Amino acid sequence: MTDDIPNPALLPAGLVDALPPEAEREAALVEALMATFAGHGYERVKPPLLEFEDSLLAGSGAAVAEQTFRLMDPVSQRMMGLRADTTPQVARIAATRLGAEPRPLRLSYAGQVLRVRGTQLSPARQLPQVGIELIGAESAAADAEVAVVAVEALAAVGVADGSLDITLPTMAPALLDHAGVSPELRRRLARALDRKDAAAVAEAAAEGGAALAGLSPLLHAAGPADGALAALEAAHLPPAARAIADNAAAVIAAIRALAPGLRITLDPVEFRGFQYHTGVAFTLYGPGNSGEMGRGGRYEAQRGEAATGMSLYPDAMLRAAPQPAPMPRVFIPAGSDPELARALRAQGFATVAALGPGDTPGRLRCTHVLEGGRAAPLEGGRAAPLEGGRAAPLEGGRAAPLPKKV
Structure with a gap:
């Protein structure tokens, strides 16, 4: 009978678990993009995953109606949709909750979207989506700002030397x-x-x-x-x-x-593919054959407002961006002074405390060990000296920085 029980790790087609270190890498990349947007005055909004169907699919949302999962709300007995694109939600927020705010509005967002179907080249149905919307400005300068801020955001995560393809839908x-x-x-x-x-x-x-x-x-x-x-x-x-x-x-x-x-x-x-765009449309490409990094362009938001936006694809950027050096992990033996571990964390280390006799640096995937008040790098499972035959000492109660990887 146990053979009939499905494997608990089995997920629906197009859905995957993000595991270490990729989940952390994606989160760091998203926050770097958002920091670039914030530097240009784009303020973050966070729309819900679900909305009533009639508002979610209004305006530009109609373009993704076929990709939208629908379900009945047991509270209101109204149909709801699970977002397949965040842009229509930001347009709704701009027209309603921020309707009285001076224009132009500069808004940014980051979150997950879920689609009914993937594509042959990209079978994933749950995707991270990050983007900006400039709402209430109808000018070439507004379109240019959105495109250039997106290019700058790509460069901030290490995806440089890309190109911008402009179409006139x-x-x-x-x-x-x-x-x-x-x-x-x-x-x-x-x-x-x-x-x-x-x-x-x-x-x-x-x-x-x-x-x-x-x-x-x-x-x-x-x-x-x-x-x-x-x-x-x-x-x-x-x-x-x-x-x-x-x-x-x-x-x-x-x-x-x-x-x-x-x-x-x-x-x-x-x-x-640009059914709702009313002006120029953009596609950002990464270097070489890394493919599309994002799409956007001018469209009409709710209440007839002119808007320009760009949605970026973190999953594509992860394939094109350089792999960051992992955070060094220091094994903290049981009974160690917690102040030493706190000093190491302030220096940029991750500290991993031993919780039982079976915990070892190798088992906990540590790169260093706290030994004699020093953060000593591990080599072959044993503490190895740094250059000059000395382990990294604590300077003024803080761990000395390790050489950066090039």
Whole structure:
């Protein structure tokens, strides 16, 4: 009968336990990101995990409705949703609890989100999410600030030399609206643009007449920002599309004024995955092949307020960031002076006290041992002297610092 009892370590697909040292590393990374945001005036909010469905999925929340777990509240008998994205919650807080506060609002958040499905490349369904929202400012400078603060936050956790990809999710719809194409042709063009199928775009655009003649050149213009901006400048665009292009140029100029060395790419007709964005959209990439570090852009918050936000992905950053040196662990034998252990903790050590005769430095994974009033490093399970043949002495009641690992 015991064979029928499920393994207690078995978890649902896409859910995992975070173990030492990764759980601590993720927490430290999140707090480093939040410290960067705070340095730019972004104030932290903490929305609940669950909300009533009608408020959670209002506005931009509708874009993640299919990814939202739902359950019945036994108290109110109303349907609730478990957040799949924190941005809609921050927009709700801004419109309600902070509705009377002066604009613009600079808000930050950190927490877990849960989604109905993962993806083939990222099967996890519970994810850490960290981000910022700038609400109540509609300008190129606001968009640029959000992008540059996110880049700075990545650098603060050791993910440097990344790039910023900018897309214009409203450009293709503006061109299609101006052309007045049929719904069927619109679907074909949207699919071809989504798949970057240049031949299909050219064939479908030809059916749309002169109004869509610029789609193919803009598709091929994707790449470094300067080349894409030149293609937009040379294109014959209707007024609505021209305004989108001019705004993109202004945002890129504002970003370069703040971060001159940042690599920026621009794709004028990409609109995949940004259903609720009303202006420029951003994707942050890490160095090399480390992948996406975050996404964001301009959208309309509740009450019609202009907003720009960026959500960062700590799980991706953990793969790209350098591995930090572990905190040294000092074994404290039973009966040791607690003041010595307190001094070691103040110096940056973790102290691990022996609680029974079976506790040993090796068993408790210690790197040092308190020996004769000194924090001595362990080598092969025994206290080993430092350079000069002496263990690290306590200086003025404090442990002398160990050499930093390079």
